[in-house]
Amino acid sequence: MKEFQEGSKAVADIVSLCKPGVISAYPITPQTHIVEELAQLVADGKLNSQFINVESEHSAASVVLGAAATGVRSYTATSSQGLFYMAEVIFNIAGMRLPLVLTCANRAISAPINIWNDQQDSISLRDSGWIQLYAEDIQEAVDLHLIGYRISEDKSMMLPVMVCMDGFILTHGIEVVDMPQQQEVDKFLPSYKPLYKLDVENPISMGLLADPDYYTETRYAIHDTMKDALTFIPKVTAEFAKVFGRNYNGLLEEYRTKDAERVIVSMGSVCGTIKEVVDELRAKGKKVGLVKITSFRPFPAAAVFDALKDIPKVAILDKSVSLGSYAPLAVEIKAAFFAKKKAPKIISSFVAGLGGRDITKDSIKEVFSLLTNKERPCEFIDLKPELLRESYE
Amino acid sequence: MFGPLIVKAGTSKNNKTGSWRTESRPKFLKKNCIACKMCRVICPEGCITGDQKNSYDCDYAFCKGCGNCAMICPKQDIIMIKEEAKE
Numbered sequence: 001m002k003e004f005q006e007g008s009k010a011v012a013d014i015v016s017l018c019k020p021g022v023i024s025a026y027p028i029t030p031q032t033h034i035v036e037e038l039a040q041l042v043a044d045g046k047l048n049s050q051f052i053n054v055e056s057e058h059s060a061a062s063v064v065l066g067a068a069a070t071g072v073r074s075y076t077a078t079s080s081q082g083l084f085y086m087a088e089v090i091f092n093i094a095g096m097r098l099p100l101v102l103t104c105a106n107r108a109i110s111a112p113i114n115i116w117n118d119q120q121d122s123i124s125l126r127d128s129g130w131i132q133l134y135a136e137d138i139q140e141a142v143d144l145h146l147i148g149y150r151i152s153e154d155k156s157m158m159l160p161v162m163v164c165m166d167g168f169i170l171t172h173g174i175e176v177v178d179m180p181q182q183q184e185v186d187k188f189l190p191s192y193k194p195l196y197k198l199d200v201e202n203p204i205s206m207g208l209l210a211d212p213d214y215y216t217e218t219r220y221a222i223h224d225t226m227k228d229a230l231t232f233i234p235k236v237t238a239e240f241a242k243v244f245g246r247n248y249n250g251l252l253e254e255y256r257t258k259d260a261e262r263v264i265v266s267m268g269s270v271c272g273t274i275k276e277v278v279d280e281l282r283a284k285g286k287k288v289g290l291v292k293i294t295s296f297r298p299f300p301a302a303a304v305f306d307a308l309k310d311i312p313k314v315a316i317l318d319k320s321v322s323l324g325s326y327a328p329l330a331v332e333i334k335a336a337f338f339a340k341k342k343a344p345k346i347i348s349s350f351v352a353g354l355g356g357r358d359i360t361k362d363s364i365k366e367v368f369s370l371l372t373n374k375e376r377p378c379e380f381i382d383l384k385p386e387l388l389r390e391s392y393e
Numbered sequence: 394m395f396g397p398l399i400v401k402a403g404t405s406k407n408n409k410t411g412s413w414r415t416e417s418r419p420k421f422l423k424k425n426c427i428a429c430k431m432c433r434v435i436c437p438e439g440c441i442t443g444d445q446k447n448s449y450d451c452d453y454a455f456c457k458g459c460g461n462c463a464m465i466c467p468k469q470d471i472i473m474i475k476e477e478a479k480e
Binding site: 209 | 399404408412413
């Protein structure tokens with residue numbers, strides 16, 4: 001049924017339809033509305049789930065780790081500092097091969113404190129062993145939660161999934177959402193049957209000491225499963241399309257890239273703005289396009305290669321930066337062309353939208369105009385030089 | 394693919410953990426032992442076995458070389474020797 005809904009409310013509704021047995025979260029802007037709504041659903045008796053109140057994100061993550069370990073479908077959500085406070089548990093959840101879905105309402109990182117959107121929080125946890133999927137709009141955010149549980153709980157995966165949605169832009173934005181019906185959700189996502197669980201009748205150990213004789217294999221196994229996920233994710237999205245009629249590739253989306261001479265690669269909600277600019281420029285006869293990365297982990301290097309190998313000029317637009325090095329998505333794209341015969345002549349990297357600074361259509365047009373024969377290793381867009389000074393003396 | 398992570402209980406018994414031992418290991422001299430069992434009781438790994446006088450020994454596949462057994466032996470009948478030393 002199509003409804004005009006706030007992103008957070010829509011996510012809470014789809015999570016509710018997924019029937020998690022345990023929800024635990026600590027409020028943090030801009031994630032709050034999601035868990036507030038879930039708490040309300042539980043309090044109203046509309047969702048039969050245990051909502052466990054905790055004193056911090058570290059505890060929230062620990063609670064859902066424990067719940068998942070006992071074989072219960074679980075859910076949590078957070079943002080920014082909250083995700084960082086969860087960080088050690090985040091690695092543990094993946095290390096223990098526990099299925100889980102977490103919503104990261106993407107927000108900038110302190111200091112200086114900033115509650116607005118960029119993607120530095122989830123990007124900084126890219127090596128944690130979580131599958132990371134980035135949503136472009138509210139509908140995709142909703143659908144990725146459902147898809148996320150299916151991927152996560154599959155016996156061949158058993159990895160947690162982080163659904164990343166841009167804070168405020170998607171969490172507080174309002175769009176028309178086609179909300180799946182319970183019957184369809186139940187068909188697509190049957191009740192969770194754990195491959196292993198903590199059970200006093202049949203005791204097992206999870207995440208215990210692995211000395212040098214054992215540790216490497218635990219990491220290799222996750223790394224190898226991530227590679228399998230590159231073929232598994234599109235299978236799940238194809239099945240999703242059959243039930244719900246919405247087609248996602250799950251790894252990346254190519255938008256008007258056929259015959260394109262200049263293409264922007266990006267992730268998340270900004271892809272919607274880029275599509276609009278692409279349409280405008282195409283109407284004027286400019287051969288431009290977009291490649292939207294949905295899955296950042298696992299990173300679909302082969303699909304990226306196929307999508308961009310014949311494009312002469314590629315710009316990567318990051319909403320985060322690895323300070324002292326390059327922008328994270330740019331690094332991945334460049335690595336995808338390492339030692340390849342076919343590659344774009346120019347791969348330029350741009351950073352924009354940090355701490356909630358709007359990436360406007362003009363910002364996107366500037367990226368296209370700066371995508372010249374001069375390769376740019378890491379260019380900041382919309383920078384205000386007047387705010388910068390060399391020293392405090 | 395799964396690594397050796399989700400496991401049945403009892404891994405501390407099944408997995409050899411003696412690779413932690415780096416510097417020295419206990420040597421049971423078996424000369425003045427009075428079978429007081431103190432070494433067996435204090436061993437944090439529970440890897441010392443024995444019952445009668447001069448019968449005590451440890452399983453080096455689990456011994457971490459902490460030296461507690463040598464320290465507590467009232468007869469100094471257990472000594473710590475360099476890992477590379479021969480018996």
